[in-house]
Amino acid sequence: MTSRGQMALDLPGIDDGPDLASYRWILANISGGKDSMAMLDELVRQADAAGVLRDRIVCVHADLGRAEWEGTRELAAEHAAAYGLRFEVVARTGFDLVDRIAERGMFPDASNRWCTSDFKRNPVLRLMTALVREAEKTGHLGRVRILNVMGLRADESPARRKLRAFSHDGALTCPCQDCLLRRAALESAERRGVPCPKHRKPGHGASNTLRHVDTWHPVHSWSTADVWAAVARSGLRPHPAYADGMPRLSCSFCVLASRPALVRAAQLRPGLAAEYAAIEEKTGHRFKCDLSMAEIIAEAEASPAVTAITNWQG
Structure with a gap:
């Protein structure tokens, strides 16, 4: 530290x-x-x-x-x-x-x-x-x-x-000196017909x-x-989802979340999980390419409630 x-x-x-x-x-x-x-x-x-x-x-x-x-x-x-x-x-x-x-x-x-x-x-x-x-x-x-x-x-x-x-x-329309230099680098690369390195391009x-x-x-x-220590010092009230085991307060069902986090979310919000499953069935598009919401719901129903999910991404 x-x-x-x-x-x-x-x-x-x-x-x-x-x-x-x-x-x-x-x-x-x-x-x-x-x-x-x-x-x-x-x-x-x-x-x-x-x-x-x-x-x-x-x-x-x-x-x-x-x-x-x-x-x-x-x-x-x-x-x-x-x-x-x-x-x-x-x-x-x-x-x-x-x-x-x-x-x-x-x-x-x-x-x-x-x-x-x-x-x-x-x-x-x-x-x-x-x-x-x-x-x-x-x-x-x-x-x-x-x-x-x-x-x-x-x-x-x-x-x-x-x-x-x-x-x-920065952006193409930004008139600051840095963006002007980046725009000049992009224009120069385009005139020469070569790619402009990503780190030299103006942003969007x-x-x-x-x-x-x-x-x-x-x-x-x-x-x-460090974050939780700052929260404790601040006196601000955390969302109840943390006490229910969720490690982050993203969307209830985030496509970047780990399988355990999604299963726990389905236990906490079964109605929303069912909405996502219905969208899957109607569109034929899975929630994640390797994991459907239907599978998440099935695992949530078969699993005991977990008080803490340690890994968010997965």
């Missing part, structure tokens, strides 16, 4: 973090889960230390509908209120996630996580647009600086381990001519024990 309560890991982008006072808006993405609880507490602690007024911090919850654990939206609102922070809810227009799966006739998977882009990222981008307009109405001139803060951690998955703790969310992120967006994961290198 380091002096800042973080694991001493060889992680990309570990630094002192952003200058919080330089942002017009600090957007805290809160899910109601333990990692977002720890993130929110750490963010508020650092913002207070930097003299940032709390009215510049906006908590946002991406509502997935009945795919979420019951009471998640209300719990996220409770967490924001505990710090006196503004709370916004965003959602995809139209169907919730369960109905959208039925409409598409297919479940998300690890290589095609359209659930994240459609139900989280894009609705949050719309909120960023609204916040830019709100700043402009108060007389803000120039691009609006937004810090997008999330509770992603390195030890959750190999993909999250590769994330930088602090980075610019949230920044544009009206807003400069950076992304920060303040608990990126924290361990699970």
